[in-house]
Amino acid sequence: MVASRTIFVAGAGIGGLTAALALATKGFRVVVLEKAERLEEIGAGLQLSPNASRILIDLGLKPRLAARAVIPEAVSIMSARAGGEIARLPLGEAASQSAGAPYWVIHRADLQAGLLAEVEAHPDIELRLGCQFEEATAHAKGLTVVQRKGHDRQQDLALALIGADGVWSTVRHQMFSRAGAQFSGLIAWRGTLEARQLPRELTAARVQLWMGPDAHLVAYPISGGRQINVVAVVPGTWNRPGWSADGDAAELKNAFAAAHWQGSARMMLNAVDGWRKWALFGVPDGAWASGAVALLGDAAHAMLPFAAQGAGMAIEDAAVLAKTLSESRLDGTAGVAAALKDYAARRRPRVGKVQRAARFQGQIYHLGGPMALARDLAIQALGPRRMLARQSWIYDWRL
Numbered sequence: 001m002v003a004s005r006t007i008f009v010a011g012a013g014i015g016g017l018t019a020a021l022a023l024a025t026k027g028f029r030v031v032v033l034e035k036a037e038r039l040e041e042i043g044a045g046l047q048l049s050p051n052a053s054r055i056l057i058d059l060g061l062k063p064r065l066a067a068r069a070v071i072p073e074a075v076s077i078m079s080a081r082a083g084g085e086i087a088r089l090p091l092g093e094a095a096s097q098s099a100g101a102p103y104w105v106i107h108r109a110d111l112q113a114g115l116l117a118e119v120e121a122h123p124d125i126e127l128r129l130g131c132q133f134e135e136a137t138a139h140a141k142g143l144t145v146v147q148r149k150g151h152d153r154q155q156d157l158a159l160a161l162i163g164a165d166g167v168w169s170t171v172r173h174q175m176f177s178r179a180g181a182q183f184s185g186l187i188a189w190r191g192t193l194e195a196r197q198l199p200r201e202l203t204a205a206r207v208q209l210w211m212g213p214d215a216h217l218v219a220y221p222i223s224g225g226r227q228i229n230v231v232a233v234v235p236g237t238w239n240r241p242g243w244s245a246d247g248d249a250a251e252l253k254n255a256f257a258a259a260h261w262q263g264s265a266r267m268m269l270n271a272v273d274g275w276r277k278w279a280l281f282g283v284p285d286g287a288w289a290s291g292a293v294a295l296l297g298d299a300a301h302a303m304l305p306f307a308a309q310g311a312g313m314a315i316e317d318a319a320v321l322a323k324t325l326s327e328s329r330l331d332g333t334a335g336v337a338a339a340l341k342d343y344a345a346r347r348r349p350r351v352g353k354v355q356r357a358a359r360f361q362g363q364i365y366h367l368g369g370p371m372a373l374a375r376d377l378a379i380q381a382l383g384p385r386r387m388l389a390r391q392s393w394i395y396d397w398r399l
Contacts, residue, residue, distance in 0.1 A: 005029050007325075008145045008158045010133040011165030012039055014108075015297030015314030017115035019164055021059050022322035024124045031156070032125065033147050035132040039116060044190045045222040045229030047105050047207065051397040052312035054101030055319045064114035069104035070221045071096060072206045077379060077387075080212030080261050081372045087379050088206075089388040099395055105207065107222040107229070111311075133170055136161050136293060142333060143292050160292045160336050162321065164314070167281050168241060169299035176295070178286040184304060186280045186362070187236040189252050191272030192227045198271060202264055203228060210265050211375070213368030215255045219268055230268055231305075232256070233362075239279040247275035280304055285352060288344035292336045296321060301351045306365065307358040309394060313351050319399050320346055354394065 005028050009016045012034035020030045048056070048069075056065065075089040096102040119125050131149045136158075143158045163171025167181045195203040202208075205225060210217035215234045222229045234255040252275060256266055283302040288295050297314030321343050328339035367375050379387060 004159060006031065006156070006158050007160045007162060008033060008133075008136075008143075008156070009162045009164055010171050011163070011169075011297075011299070012036075012116075012119075012127060012129075013164065013166060013297070013314075014111060014115065014311050015299075015318055016162075016164035017112070017119050018055070018059070018315050019162055019296060019318035019321060020119055020125050020127075021115070021122065022055075022318045023325070024122050025059065026322045026326035028124070028159075028322075028325070030125045031158075032119070032127045033131045033133050034127065034129050037130040039112060039129070044108060044192050044231075045105060045220060046108050046111065046311050047103070047220070047308040048111075048315075049103050049308065049312055049391075050096070050099035050101035050395045052315040053104050054099075055315050055399065057101060059118070061114050061118060064117060065104070065106065065111065066102075068110040068114075068224055069102070069106040070205055070225050071102050072105055072220060073204065075207045075209060075388075078208055078210040078262075078265070079372070079376045080210060080265070081368075082376050083262050086376050087382075087384050087387055089384050091207075091388075095388075100398075103395075105220045105222060105229070107227070110223065133161075133165070133174075135174055138291050138333065140333065142336070158292075159330065160294065160325070160340065163293065163295040163299045164297050164318075165299055167283060167298045167302040169295065171293065172283075172295055172299050175293045176287055176290060179284050181241075181281040181283050181302060183239040184280045184282055185235055185237075186233055186304070187238055187277055188280055188305065189232045189234070189247050189275050189277045191230050191275045192222070193230065193268070193271045193273070195221060195226055195228050198228065198268065202268060209365075210261075211365045211367070211372070212256070212260050213372065214366050216362075216365040217256070217265055217268070228268070230272055232269065233280070233306075233365075236279075238277075239281075241279070241281075243278045244276045245278065247277035249275055282355070285348070288348065289337075289340035292333060292340065294321065294340040294343060300347075301355060303351075303355040304358045304362050306362040307354055307394070309354050309358065312394075313354055316350075316397065316399075317347055323399060350397070357394075 077087040207220040296317035324343040
């Protein structure tokens with residue numbers, strides 16, 4: 001294998017597949033290593049604000065995604081203390097046109113399937129399923145990337161290695177001296193239900209954000225509006241690594257007792273047949289690049305989901321990485337290392353700001369008592385337009 005234009009990507013999640021497409025579009029040959037034997041949906045719904053959707057559209061994914069995505073008309077901010085909606089932030093087609101790209105809510109499986117179809121159709125991308133990254137060794141000719149498939153080990157020459165293998169990243173563990181993922185003390189519960197199970201007012205094309213004491217709830221339509229994605233976040237001590245474990249509905253319902261939560265919020269919770277839960281971990285700031293190895297997405301900066309930007313930041317990472325490499329002089333190992341260092345320098349300030357915003361918003365969501373009253377009054381005083389404008393630094397970002 002020729003190493004001069006070959007980049008290895010470890011991980012075939014949203015960040016890894018987007019990186020493969022972005023790099024291949026810039027003329028690189030890409031090999032994607034994925035330890036799973038087949039790609040399966042992990043998670044349920046996710047939100048793609050314009051900063052992310054415009055990158056996917058530029059990569060040619062609009063025909064595959066638009067029919068499955070929903071453009072919400074608004075974000076409804078709901079208060080358990082107030083008993084209902086305290087603000088409605090306008091989105092919809094008008095906001096999409098203003099931002100130059102849509103705000104999509106979509107099933108994670110639909111996004112992954114669209115990315116996978118594009119990857120498999122691209123002649124310069126090779127996807128190796130059931131193939132685990134083991135180690136990489138730098139030398140004068142580049143990198144030797146060692147991988148294992150079953151009992152067989154294989155090694156290839158590469159220009160660079162990109163770790164897009166998630167919060168429990170093997171690349172980060174093997175190649176960087178960094179602290180591991182840290183438990184946040186919060187647990188997210190997710191489930192889906194058929195839209196026809198709920199009254200029409202609860203299935204409108206909008207994102208509902210319910211805030212309450214020590215808990216919050218997010219719900220929005222996915223799969224072309226046929227399903228409702230529900231995510232509830234509560235404190236807890238259960239912190240098993242991974243993305244999906246069975247959850248006991250009784251445990252969750254205790255956190256959303258009638259004393260604090262309006263009937264419509266509890267109606268959505270009760271309509272979910274099966275819950276899955278995952279402990280929320282973050283990855284503390286550290287080196288993103290070392291020599292010809294770099295990290296992106298959750299491997300570099302796993303964050304709390306309260307800004308709805310986990311997938312968005314991984315997609316942005318992929319685009320910036322591809323642009324930086326394509327515009328750099330990759331004449332030898334020093335050139336590659338300099339390009340990856342530049343990529344990290346471009347991304348860290350913005351990602352750090354989004355991480356801090358997500359942590360702060362999570363604290364705001366879970367206020368109770370007089371602090372919740374002050375929060376609700378402040379949101380009402382700002383008004384919908386100014387509330388939405390506070391997100392423009394995220395949504396209006398362009399490559």
